[in-house]
Amino acid sequence: MLPGDFPRHLFMVGCGNMGGAMLSRWLSQGLDADRVTVLRPSGASVGPGVMVVTEAPTELPAGSIVILAMKPQQWSTVAPAVGPLVRQSVATLSLLAGVPLAVLQDGVPGFGGFVRAMPNTPVAIGQGVTALYADSDFPADQRSGIDALIAPLGSAEWLADEDQFNLFTALGGCGPAYVFRFIDALARAAESLGMDETQARRVALATVRGASSLAAASDETPGALADRVASPGGMTREGLDVLDADSALAGLLTDTLRAARDRGEELARLAANAG
Numbered sequence: 001m002l003p004g005d006f007p008r009h010l011f012m013v014g015c016g017n018m019g020g021a022m023l024s025r026w027l028s029q030g031l032d033a034d035r036v037t038v039l040r041p042s043g044a045s046v047g048p049g050v051m052v053v054t055e056a057p058t059e060l061p062a063g064s065i066v067i068l069a070m071k072p073q074q075w076s077t078v079a080p081a082v083g084p085l086v087r088q089s090v091a092t093l094s095l096l097a098g099v100p101l102a103v104l105q106d107g108v109p110g111f112g113g114f115v116r117a118m119p120n121t122p123v124a125i126g127q128g129v130t131a132l133y134a135d136s137d138f139p140a141d142q143r144s145g146i147d148a149l150i151a152p153l154g155s156a157e158w159l160a161d162e163d164q165f166n167l168f169t170a171l172g173g174c175g176p177a178y179v180f181r182f183i184d185a186l187a188r189a190a191e192s193l194g195m196d197e198t199q200a201r202r203v204a205l206a207t208v209r210g211a212s213s214l215a216a217a218s219d220e221t222p223g224a225l226a227d228r229v230a231s232p233g234g235m236t237r238e239g240l241d242v243l244d245a246d247s248a249l250a251g252l253l254t255d256t257l258r259a260a261r262d263r264g265e266e267l268a269r270l271a272a273n274a275g
Ligand SMILES: NC(=O)C1=CN([C@@H]2O[C@H](COP(=O)(O)OP(=O)(O)OC[C@H]3O[C@@H](n4cnc5c(N)ncnc54)[C@H](O)[C@@H]3O)[C@@H](O)[C@H]2O)C=CC1
Pocket: 013, 014, 015, 016, 017, 018, 019, 020, 039, 040, 041, 042, 068, 069, 070, 071, 072, 074, 078, 095, 096, 097, 118, 119, 120, 121, 173, 174
């Protein structure tokens, strides 16, 4: 079921991996396909009944939200084409990683309805986490429409400080990729030590799923839960000692998030200049 104040119409600019994950969830939760229009250069279908256009129309249905779901680097070329539609929208949600509100506003001068959103692909099953940020120009009474839009996708966090957006992106937006890589590495490690490949993948995935569900359901921190697995003098501690030596895992993940976060500033420059 969609919330009652779900936007009346969605106009999506691009619908690839991320836009497609959001759209499939909204449709699965009861959104009528005729309440969505997708602009994509290929014109390829995104699902039964959803209108796909290859050029921006001149008008949007009343109460539309525009969702920018193309690549950040495309903003400076897309802005002139979709600017008139952005101005007609009650709000325009930008998924463009790294691109600050100021760069969005430069593309459509005078429009105060931009909201930055950073979802992640688990939105496809309603288990995403989405960061949201709007500045003081954004009409306060439109926030509930944005909340209704995001609610079917999982949890949401409004950030108070736009400077935190790239760090949130590195953790929440990019994070599924790092977790998928970890699952893969866990399975490959078991395989390299002699386990059958298919069994290693199955057990690694089941272990990560069970552990993350337990951590989500527990009052204890993941750190405390790790210690509970490690029986004194037992096997787990020997393994944890490898991960913890010289803060190996913590250091690797800090470097990982730093690299992802810092790429956001480069994407902002590309969005402003390169087209
Ligand atoms: N993939 C992810 O997990 C996440 C992606 N994002 C953001 O979502 C946006 C899209 O990323 P992905 O879906 O991964 O990329 P993608 O490459 O899968 O999809 C991009 C879409 O944009 C369309 N497109 C290309 N040129 C266009 C144009 N001129 N006008 C309209 N549409 C155009 C493409 O046809 C495609 O459907 C990016 O801005 C990214 O930063 C945000 C959070 C997570």
